[in-house]
Amino acid sequence: MRKTGLQGLLAAAVIQAIVSTAPATAQQAAPTSVINVATIGEPPTLDPATTTSDVVSIITQHVFETLYTFTARWEVAPLLAAAMPTLSEDGKLYTIPLRTGVKFHNGKTMSADDVVASLKRWMEVSARGKLAAPVVESVTASGDTVAIRLRQPFAPLLPLLAMNNGAAVIVPFEIATAGSPIKEFIGTGPYRLIEHRPDQYIRLGRFDGYVSPKGTPDGYAGERKALVDELRFAPVPNANTRVSGMLSGQFQFADSLPSETISQFENSREVKPLVAGPSWPFVIINNTKSKLTGNPLVRQAMLAALGAEDLLTAAFGNPKFFDVDGSIYSAGTIYHDSTTPGYNKPDPKKAAELLKRAGYKGETLRLITSQQFDFMYKMAVVAKQQLEDAGFKVELLVMDWASVVRQREDPNAWESFTSYNTFVPEPSLLTFVNPAYAGWWDTPEKAAALDAFNREMDPAKRAELWKVVQRLLYEQASTLIVGQFRNLAAISAKLDGYQPMPWSAFWNVSIK
Amino acid sequence: MAARLASRLLGMLAVMAFVVTLTFVIVRVVPGDPAAAMLGNEATAEQIAALRARLGLDRPLLVQFAAFLADLARGDLGQSIFLDRPVLVAIGERAELTLALTGLAIALAALIGIPLGILAAVGQGRGRAQVLPTLAMVAASLPSFWIGLTLIKYLAVDLRWFPVSGYGPPEAGFLERLHYLILPATALAIPNSALILRFTRLSMLEVLQDDYIRTAHAKGLPSRTVVLRHALCNALTPIITVLGLTVATLIGGAIVTETVFGLPGIGNLVTSAVVRRDYPVIQGALLVISGVYVVLNILIDVIYMLVDPRIRA
Numbered sequence: 001m002r003k004t005g006l007q008g009l010l011a012a013a014v015i016q017a018i019v020s021t022a023p024a025t026a027q028q029a030a031p032t033s034v035i036n037v038a039t040i041g042e043p044p045t046l047d048p049a050t051t052t053s054d055v056v057s058i059i060t061q062h063v064f065e066t067l068y069t070f071t072a073r074w075e076v077a078p079l080l081a082a083a084m085p086t087l088s089e090d091g092k093l094y095t096i097p098l099r100t101g102v103k104f105h106n107g108k109t110m111s112a113d114d115v116v117a118s119l120k121r122w123m124e125v126s127a128r129g130k131l132a133a134p135v136v137e138s139v140t141a142s143g144d145t146v147a148i149r150l151r152q153p154f155a156p157l158l159p160l161l162a163m164n165n166g167a168a169v170i171v172p173f174e175i176a177t178a179g180s181p182i183k184e185f186i187g188t189g190p191y192r193l194i195e196h197r198p199d200q201y202i203r204l205g206r207f208d209g210y211v212s213p214k215g216t217p218d219g220y221a222g223e224r225k226a227l228v229d230e231l232r233f234a235p236v237p238n239a240n241t242r243v244s245g246m247l248s249g250q251f252q253f254a255d256s257l258p259s260e261t262i263s264q265f266e267n268s269r270e271v272k273p274l275v276a277g278p279s280w281p282f283v284i285i286n287n288t289k290s291k292l293t294g295n296p297l298v299r300q301a302m303l304a305a306l307g308a309e310d311l312l313t314a315a316f317g318n319p320k321f322f323d324v325d326g327s328i329y330s331a332g333t334i335y336h337d338s339t340t341p342g343y344n345k346p347d348p349k350k351a352a353e354l355l356k357r358a359g360y361k362g363e364t365l366r367l368i369t370s371q372q373f374d375f376m377y378k379m380a381v382v383a384k385q386q387l388e389d390a391g392f393k394v395e396l397l398v399m400d401w402a403s404v405v406r407q408r409e410d411p412n413a414w415e416s417f418t419s420y421n422t423f424v425p426e427p428s429l430l431t432f433v434n435p436a437y438a439g440w441w442d443t444p445e446k447a448a449a450l451d452a453f454n455r456e457m458d459p460a461k462r463a464e465l466w467k468v469v470q471r472l473l474y475e476q477a478s479t480l481i482v483g484q485f486r487n488l489a490a491i492s493a494k495l496d497g498y499q500p501m502p503w504s505a506f507w508n509v510s511i512k
Numbered sequence: 513m514a515a516r517l518a519s520r521l522l523g524m525l526a527v528m529a530f531v532v533t534l535t536f537v538i539v540r541v542v543p544g545d546p547a548a549a550m551l552g553n554e555a556t557a558e559q560i561a562a563l564r565a566r567l568g569l570d571r572p573l574l575v576q577f578a579a580f581l582a583d584l585a586r587g588d589l590g591q592s593i594f595l596d597r598p599v600l601v602a603i604g605e606r607a608e609l610t611l612a613l614t615g616l617a618i619a620l621a622a623l624i625g626i627p628l629g630i631l632a633a634v635g636q637g638r639g640r641a642q643v644l645p646t647l648a649m650v651a652a653s654l655p656s657f658w659i660g661l662t663l664i665k666y667l668a669v670d671l672r673w674f675p676v677s678g679y680g681p682p683e684a685g686f687l688e689r690l691h692y693l694i695l696p697a698t699a700l701a702i703p704n705s706a707l708i709l710r711f712t713r714l715s716m717l718e719v720l721q722d723d724y725i726r727t728a729h730a731k732g733l734p735s736r737t738v739v740l741r742h743a744l745c746n747a748l749t750p751i752i753t754v755l756g757l758t759v760a761t762l763i764g765g766a767i768v769t770e771t772v773f774g775l776p777g778i779g780n781l782v783t784s785a786v787v788r789r790d791y792p793v794i795q796g797a798l799l800v801i802s803g804v805y806v807v808l809n810i811l812i813d814v815i816y817m818l819v820d821p822r823i824r825a
Contacts, residue, residue: 030683038677038774042784044550044594051551127555183596198595198602199776199784200679236677236774237784240661245676245774248669402544402789409548409557436556 031205031229033511035495037504038236038245038254042199047181048167049126054422057165057503059233061220062204063105064169064187067096067115067146068162072219072499074278074333074425076158079213079221080110080170080188082144091153091457092137096146103209104172105192112141117176119146119168125180128166128429132157153455155462159426164220164503190226190507204231217508219501227497227510246271246490252511255489255504258374259321265490272491275320276500278423279330279484282315282322282375284367284383285419285432285439288478289411292365297358299477300342302365302416304354305390306383307346312483314382315375323484328430328470330484334459335427337467341474343481351390365394368408368417372401376418379482383418408438420485423502427466428454432479441478520813524806531802532584532795536577539786539794545569546593549788567593569791580795589796594788599796602781609679610777613693613700613770614762620701621708622755628705629712629751633720634739645713651706660699660772667695677774696773700766704758711754715747722746748819756812760805 039055048060069079078084082097102110119139122129135154140147148157161168175184185193190212191204206226215222234251236242242254243261249270265273286293286302293299312322326343329335365387369380377398384394397414399407407413417438421430433450435442449472453465473479491498497509547563548555564570583590589599628644635641668676680689719725720743728738767779774780778797785793 030681034681041787042594044788052555127551127559130559195682197605197682197776199606199780201682203682232681234678234774238772238774241664241677241772241774244661244664244669248672248676250676250678400544400787402549402787403542405548405555405560406543406545409560434556436558438557 033228034230034232035228035253035506035509035511036251037231037233037506038242038251039233040235040239040242040256041237042235043202045181046185046193046196046202048165048169049122049129050166050181052127052165052422054165054503057167058505059202059204060167060169060185060187061164061189061503061505062191062231062507063185063189063193064167064171065189066162066164066168066170067098068158069164069220070159070162070425071221072501074219076162077218077221079162080115085148085158087457092150094148094150094157096148098144098146099211099213100144102188102211104188105186105207105209106172107209108172110170110188111173112144112146114173114176115146115170116141117173118170119148121171121176121180122168126166126168128160128163129168131428131434132160153457155454155457156426156428159429163424163426163429165422190224191231194230199235201235202233204233205229217499219499220505224507226507228506231506243490246492249492252492252495253489253498253504253506255487257488257490259316259318259488262318262320262488270493272493274489274491274500275486276489277330277486278333278502279323279486280420280423281328281330281430282312282379282420282482282485283418283432284416284480284482286416286478286480287411287414287438288440288442290415292360292363293415295358296476297354298360299480301351301354301358301360301390302387302392303342303474303477303480304345304347305351305387305392306480306482307386308344308481308483310346310386311379311382312485315379315482316485321486321488325484326474326481327484328473328481329427329466334463335466337470339467339471340481343474346386348386348390355391360391362393365392365415366397366413367394368397368399368404368414370401370404370418371398373418373420375485376420380418411440427469433469433473439478441473441476443472443476443478446472446476446478517810517813520810521806524809528799528802528806532799535795535798536580537573539789539791540573540576544789546789546791550594584799589799590792592785592790592793594785594790595793599792602793603778603797603800606776606778606781609689609693609775610763610766610779612690613697613766613775613777614759616690616693616697617700617704617762617766618755618759620697621704621758623705624701625705625708626712626751629709630716630739630744632709632713633716634735636717644709648706648709648713652703652710654703655768656699656703656766657768657772659702660696660769663695663699664772679775692773692775696766696769696775699769699772700762707758708751708754711750712747715750716743719743719747745819749816752812752815752819756808756815760808763801763804763808 043056043059044053045051046060048056048064065080067081068076071077080099080102082099085094085096087094098112104110116139123133135150135152137149137151172186175182175186190207190210192207194203194205196202206229212224217223236245239258243257245251246254262273265271286299288294309324312324316322324344326340327336327338367380367384369376371377380396384396387394408417424430431437432439449468453462453469456462456465494512495509496512545564547560547567551559551563592599592602595602632641632644664676668674674695675692678692680692725738725743728742767783770777770779771783782797
């Protein structure tokens, strides 16, 4: 007989109460070594192909693996692939050798068929995969290799395959073909999913059958060892609670902490602060479809009106957390370019002149921001003042982030919004250069520059071609770079072997 | 008595129907949708639209409402978009924590508030008892989140007597989990105990001036008997009201406290569902919460009738 809703509710509550009332010994034995990580919230899914959410990447990269990954210098390196691919002379055929004997968490050995099915799923469901899909002609298996044939040379393919969000994770054939998001979380990673209790914890346990890649650990590449019994990720949305949880010793790692709390960690013997790069670009994205900001002169006037240093100071306070740097990529990366005309040179008179030339008649510039990201809101308040000083009429639209994402889809509903882009090793993955992304920057010059960049395979030449895209970004002011920023994280002094990377990984990490 | 209860029940059902409709409309009128929240910051409008279609969120509002009502009639509150489980199961999983937290907070609040309220009334105009109403006013004005953060700072971080956040590790038994609830329950109990103190004091002051109390004193009954047996029993009605409403509020979700302490209770479920725009969970949880209000209000009515024969008449 089917249970009624009320019966179901009562049954769930009663079972829950009985289970949790049982003494600890009657339940599972406590593992001997556990790393407790406080995350910023509950992940929206555990399928890393279907989202670009950072919290999903941080957790699921321990469970799922991709064919390639990144070194600490952001070079692509093999992970489930046995080596770098061989590339045909015309740049259209990638032949990828696979590692043999790799086990999934269900005991099955990974095959080329699993890889092909997973890559096909990735191209259907992933925001990253959909960028590659139009260029990919076929993906085929042959023995222990996989061949990807392209319609045209496409340099971002390997970085796309190596990303751990919107990730091209390899799962068993039967899971890859059973629909998305996946329901069974079976990967090849050093940890396997034990239990997921939404809003409470996600438990990952050491996978004894793990077959690691070889080599010295280097960023996400090289040998991976599961050195603790369990990783536990607990959603702790309140940033101050994450700080307290670290200081009290309840958690061994937490990130996205308020920058003003750094002194508490600097004064602690048990917890150390981490302010690690690479930095992320902090931006104001302009709507090129709006009547007002569709005019490049108006966007140029915005650039002339804004003083980045004031905006960054308002947003982050402590200079440890930001660089007044208008390059899209931070210093130290191959794509850094210090040619940033007009950046951080606030000149209200020049802005007013540009507005006059644009025929500005006092139309309202609607700037969307969110208090969910405190630094964005603080920056937007100062930006509003600076724009008004230059003669703009500005309306600040403050809403929660889900509303921002919805509102920005409507080209008639806004002129600019505050945002940031998590670090992406491949420039073509930056949201604000994607013509389909809110802002819709899609001029012929930019399309040609990006196409040339995407076709070029030589890294040094690519770096030069990226400078053209950045120059156009400044000329057309489609997105205004506010600067580069870094997050504050904290780590227990008891953890050993942690390598700071943008998406914190805990393989090769042990407890002293 | 039965007719009175039936009339209350009908009124409450109408309230619930109103809540269901209003919630359904409001969650869909505000901007934002689950597809955007699921896909992350880097999704394009086309990708969001495709997922909306797959989730059935692009159907006309009336069609969605009709489907929701049809499911509701079968006792099915739907499937959470994010949690990948039925809404009722998601609520059931959090019911234990919320009930335990509510029970502990109410017990603490009543244990502090009622005796101090009686003391404040009995000692009206005399000595230290005069300070109690002022203290109560201060305690009632303190926001729970501030109390929570202060307790965390001193008792969890500095002294390490209590954990900061969560509801215990998977292997924890009930007693260990209770340990996780002491700080949040205290944070909730302090302002509520102040409320209970004030109601108890006012109610007792009123009763203590009645003729039958003077008669009891004149008959030579001990003061303790007069206060606890004769006065308190008759002063209980408003105290029961405030206790009942506090229980209802806490079961509905001690939202801020649960967020500060990272507790996976019903309040946390509702807030995260709102942030994620998980429509079925928002609707289902609010329906259950309004149901709890209805039941508790009726229970309060029944208790009134039991303790006060004048209402029964």
